[in-house]
Amino acid sequence: NLSAAEGIYNFFQLNNVNRSSMIYGIGGGITTDIAAFAASTYMRGCRLSLVPTTFLAMIDSTIGGKTALNYKGIKNNLGTFYPAEKVHVCPNFLSTLPENELRNGWAEAIKISLIGKTDLYEEILNSNRKISDSIIARAIDLKLRLCNIDPEDKQERRILNLGHTFGHIIEKLTDFSTPHGMAVSLGIRAAAQLSFQEGYLTAAEVKKITRVLDYFKFPSFIAIKQDLISQEQFKQILHLDKKSSYKNKKIEINLIVFEGFQKAVQKVFPLEKIYQVIQELIKPI
Structure with a gap:
């Protein structure tokens, strides 16, 4: 949601992130979505790489450039189109996941x-x-x-x-x-x-x-x-x-x-x- 994105923006500002900085989103669909949304909107766009760690994120949410946030209880009604420079898919992560x-x-x-x-x-x-x-x-x-x-x-x-x-x-x-x-x-x-x-x-x-x-x-x-x-x-x-x-x-x-x-x-x-x-x-x- 927006409050989570604001927390990321605060981190970016405190750590002098700029448009040439590479933002890494590592995790499942929610984590990579919000990382990509923040990267796409901070200073009108930072560099972005994604490392999906779930099956869903590997084949779906990190592919195609959609970013998304939920707003006021509505799913994915805020978002941008912002393809990552790279998506690093490592199937070994799947062995850590529950059924x-x-x-x-x-x-x-x-x-x-x-x-x-x-x-x-x-x-x-x-x-x-x-x-x-x-x-x-x-x-x-x-x-x-x-x-x-x-x-x-x-x-x-x-x-x-x-x-x-x-x-x-x-x-x-x-x-x-x-x-x-x-x-x-x-x-x-x-x-x-x-x-x-x-x-x-x-x-x-x-x-x-x-x-x-x-x-x-x-x-x-x-x-x-x-x-x-x-x-x-x-x-x-x-x-x-x-x-x-x-x-x-x-x-x-x-x-x-x-x-x-x-x-x-x-x-x-x-x-x-x-x-x-x-x-x-x-x-x-």
């Missing part, structure tokens, strides 16, 4: 394997749930190809948001207690279900998508308190989503869905449709 943290990365790897034609999907299914250098390298390469085409997230790159709109809703509804990987995996299920309902996917294609999620034992639903899942609560969350817009005084969301297996596309949906689909993933308590 839950590795699962966050697997969810992002699965997402990348589903957005376009690639045999990374088969490699993940045949991985015995072991992270290989090949899986890391191929996931990075696939993301970089999109980011190089669309560095400012205006068109092609947006398919990387697959599962994230639904996932951010779940994170917000659970006060960010739901692990990011679990939220994204549920978001992918929601996107597949919506695509099936709209006639974009066959039942067999939905099964292929959910097969890889089931392989990693990602849940098919989440328990949330009944009073948190009203349509008005959804409206408040989506009103502040950067992918939302208004048409005839109604909220519409630019959502990434499937138009066939391994073919992610952006389409516009009304809030009511998103609310209906996500309710199918929620078990009220």
